[in-house]
Amino acid sequence: MRVLAFICALLAGPVWAQSPADAAQDAAVRLQDAQAALDAASGRSDRVEALTETVQAYESGLAALRDGLRRAAIRQRTLETDLNARSEDVARLLGVLQTMGRAPAPILLLHPSGPTGTARSGMMLAEVTPALQDQVTALRVQLEEVAILRDLQTDALTILEDGLEGAQSARAALSAAISDRTDLPQRFAEDAVQTALLLASSETLEAFATGLVDSEASVGPDASTVKGAIPLPVGGQVIRQFQEPDAAGIIRPGILIATRPRALVTTPVSATIRYAGPLLDYGTVVILEPAADTLWVIAGMAEAFGEVGQIVPDGTPIGLMGGNITQAQAILNESAQGSAGQRTETLYLEVRDRQSAVNPADWFAFQ
Incomplete structure (x- = not known):
């Protein structure tokens, strides 16, 4: 039971309002929206305004993506360090689960001291089994999160390259649009x-x-x-x-x-x-x-x-x-x-x- 309690304490992690992976993925979506806005800006009459919004969208999306990737990297290191530090306890948990899985249910309930001991062992098993299942679920969630974070790092290079290229194109288009602009009121002519x-x-x-x-x-x-x-x-x-x-x-x-x-x-x-x-x-x-x-x-x-x-x-x-x-x-x-x-x-x-x-x-x- 002490080992189980220890595993429970270790598996309990912080609660995130938004996970690092979700934050990075949301930023990637924002960059895709910025690209769509850049494609649409060329056909708008207010091109300067449209391109200004596009450049700002790229800046915001890239900043959010960088922050999301930073958080994801920190979270990944935290999870991997945590899993490595308690690998022995996780192995014990898996060993217990494997033993329970191999033993027939009636044998699990038998106890050498007789019916009273069998009843007590049955009560203890009924109490421990849900807790073990909770820990298995928590462990699976952590492992899945590590896999997601690793995939995110793999995909991030392409997302970043596209975002940086789009931002540069938007800045160049904005500069050209401002040079061609003729609709601003002129308060006075420069001497x-x-x-x-x-x-x-x-x-x-x-x-x-x-x-x-x-x-x-x-x-x-x-x-x-x-x-x-x-x-x-x-x-x-x-x-x-x-x-x-x-x-x-x-x-x-x-x-x-x-x-x-x-x-x-x-x-x-x-x-x-x-x-x-x-x-x-x-x-x-x-x-x-x-x-x-x-x-x-x-x-x-x-x-x-x-x-x-x-x-x-x-x-x-x-x-x-x-x-x-x-x-x-x-x-x-x-x-x-x-x-x-x-x-x-x-x-x-x-x-x-x-x-x-x-x-x-x-x-x-x-x-």
């Missing part, structure tokens, strides 16, 4: 000479932003009504807060967001594009004006979308992050090591009110 002069005369981001505020006073979008509840322009995690020094002790009046390579950057509210291109040492920068005298400086992208003077609606792509896309086999290796992938790219976000930098937390909901 290329004035912009070049402002760039040449500005030694700091503050000076450049101040020049932009002073150069245009016409009425545009006003996002101040949703101030404080605006999502970040890219999915990720804030790793440096407003006025927080970096590892070198440099303080910049903005936040730093860690995100994945080639992540899509969008404007979370309607805004006017005031600048798009390289700026000082900030890399590729897009400056948006979501309200009068307010600028959002979004820096660190590899590509910028849109034209100066355009009023872009919420959810409009304004750029893509840089970095190298991890290959499918490398993703599997990361998952096997218990990693869901690293956010290796960083996006800088600064908010300026008139001539001063303010805390982005006043506008964005990220804390």
Whole structure:
């Protein structure tokens, strides 16, 4: 009985709201849906919106698949380690079951001490047999789960390759669609000479932003009504807060967001594009004006979308992050090591009110 109790304790596992295998399989379905959306996007009149949703669906599906594979690998190792650690007890359980299976039922009930002992042994057997059956069922479930997880790892390479290829195709199609777009309202036409002069005369981001505020006073979008509840322009995690020094002790009046390579950057509210291109040492920068005298400086992208003077609606792509896309086999290796992938790219976000930098937390909901 002590051995049986020990086996019961060992076979009792955690209860998952959704198993790792189910999570990974659901992510694979989401990637298939994204592929179908990509195929359908070419025939839609609102191609930019359709392709934006498709790219985001691919990003979401790939992130979910990586997390599911990581959880599956951890779960598989846990099950295999657990089964190996108690192999002796499992062997005893199987031996008991085999012995019971070979012995005729009447003999099992006989006891050398006579009728009283036989009655007691019958009662004990009646009590133990269901418990043994429960343990056999639990063991079978674990073994089946291990088999499913192994099959999932085998199929994952093809799923990942298709997902990564589809995401890249969707990004390329989106970039082309944005270049061909002609339906956005134009708040003003860019004065290329004035912009070049402002760039040449500005030694700091503050000076450049101040020049932009002073150069245009016409009425545009006003996002101040949703101030404080605006999502970040890219999915990720804030790793440096407003006025927080970096590892070198440099303080910049903005936040730093860690995100994945080639992540899509969008404007979370309607805004006017005031600048798009390289700026000082900030890399590729897009400056948006979501309200009068307010600028959002979004820096660190590899590509910028849109034209100066355009009023872009919420959810409009304004750029893509840089970095190298991890290959499918490398993703599997990361998952096997218990990693869901690293956010290796960083996006800088600064908010300026008139001539001063303010805390982005006043506008964005990220804390």
